[in-house]
Amino acid sequence: MVKGYRPGTLQEALELLAQETCTVMAGGTDLMVQRARGFSLRPKLDRPLVFIEQLKELKQIYKKDETLHIGPCVTLTDLLGHPHIPEIFKQMIGRMASPPTRNMATLGGNICNASPAGDTLPWFYAMNAKVKLQSSAAERTVPIDAFISGPKKTILGNNEILADIIIPDETFEINMYRKLGQRKGMSLTKASFLGLAMITGSTVTDIRIALGSVAPRIVRSPEIERTLKGKSINDIRSSAGEISQRYQPLITPIDDARSTAKYRKEASLNLIRHFLENMQP
Numbered sequence: 388m389v390k391g392y393r394p395g396t397l398q399e400a401l402e403l404l405a406q407e408t409c410t411v412m413a414g415g416t417d418l419m420v421q422r423a424r425g426f427s428l429r430p431k432l433d434r435p436l437v438f439i440e441q442l443k444e445l446k447q448i449y450k451k452d453e454t455l456h457i458g459p460c461v462t463l464t465d466l467l468g469h470p471h472i473p474e475i476f477k478q479m480i481g482r483m484a485s486p487p488t489r490n491m492a493t494l495g496g497n498i499c500n501a502s503p504a505g506d507t508l509p510w511f512y513a514m515n516a517k518v519k520l521q522s523s524a525a526e527r528t529v530p531i532d533a534f535i536s537g538p539k540k541t542i543l544g545n546n547e548i549l550a551d552i553i554i555p556d557e558t559f560e561i562n563m564y565r566k567l568g569q570r571k572g573m574s575l576t577k578a579s580f581l582g583l584a585m586i587t588g589s590t591v592t593d594i595r596i597a598l599g600s601v602a603p604r605i606v607r608s609p610e611i612e613r614t615l616k617g618k619s620i621n622d623i624r625s626s627a628g629e630i631s632q633r634y635q636p637l638i639t640p641i642d643d644a645r646s647t648a649k650y651r652k653e654a655s656l657n658l659i660r661h662f663l664e665n666m667q668p
């Protein structure tokens with residue numbers, strides 16, 4: 388039988404992690420599946436659990452100094468109903484799992500799981516989000532792409548909790564999200580695409596493209612984006628095919644139970660092209 392701690396405050400949770408090597412559990416929707424041993428058997432949990440989903444400090448959503456802060460224990464359902472959450476992100480969340488799972492699953496869990504198929508991640512990459520990691524002795528804030536160090540890998544220490552998600556409070560005129568799966572709901576992602584852009588007159592002043600499930604990490608290229616900023620919409624539309632091909636070397640999917648590498652690659656390049664060809668202010 389594994390031990391479980393249910394701290395009353397974030398500080399208590401951090402002190403527990405400073406004293407003993409434990410596993411942090413938020414909604415448990417990833418953890419319990421990953422540690423499952425088969426029907427009717429208890430999951431294999433080799434370390435004491437520290438439950439954090441009840442911690443009020445980790446459940447806040449607020450805006451401050453032009454940034455949006457989202458607590459890691461905010462559930463996917465909470466996000467769908469909150470006025471500070473941009474519609475495009477709600478659209479992405481709405482395509483995840485099913486209502487019962489969304490009631491349990493937290494944003495922090497999706498980030499810490501660090502799967503290239505994690506459906507919230509393209510938005511955090513596109514928005515240049517940062518995460519605050521806290522231990523009982525210190526805290527550090529790092530960009531999302533530095534936090535996730537590889538597929539299913541993060542730089543989170545054993546004594547740390549992801550304590551805040553910090554997103555520049557920016558909105559985009561053009562927003563496009565597509566999740567390719569077997570069906571609309573309860574489906575694992577074969578490939579996902581997020582495109583955001585700002586237009587002034589007929590000039591593209593900002594553009595961000597992020598793709599999930601098509602490489603070991605979320606694909607985003609600030610270099611390609613830089614070459615598109617300042618161009619006219621018409622120029623971008625007419626060279627959409629050539630621009631999408633520049634993403635070719637970055638898209639390195641695998642064959643797995645959900646899809647083939649060939650389909651994922653072709654579909655991703657088509658989605659990039661579709662976004663660029665159809666940008667409308």
Ligand SMILES: Cc1cc2nc3c(=O)[nH]c(=O)nc-3n(C[C@H](O)[C@H](O)[C@H](O)COP(=O)(O)OP(=O)(O)OC[C@H]3O[C@@H](n4cnc5c(N)ncnc54)[C@H](O)[C@@H]3O)c2cc1C
Pocket residue numbers: 410411412413414415416417418419420439459460482483484485488491492493494495496497498499500504505506507543547548549550573574575576
């Ligand atoms: C039926 C089903 C359908 C699903 N569908 C989707 C889907 O469509 N798209 C998708 O992306 N995912 C999906 N998932 C996966 C999962 O629901 C999400 O990744 C969810 O957001 C995980 O959150 P959680 O709170 O349950 O994480 P947990 O399982 O509690 O934790 C996941 C990992 O993160 C760590 N962790 C969690 N919070 C913190 C924190 N604040 N600080 C430090 N470490 C932390 C845990 O130690 C663990 O390693 C699905 C899962 C199920 C069971």
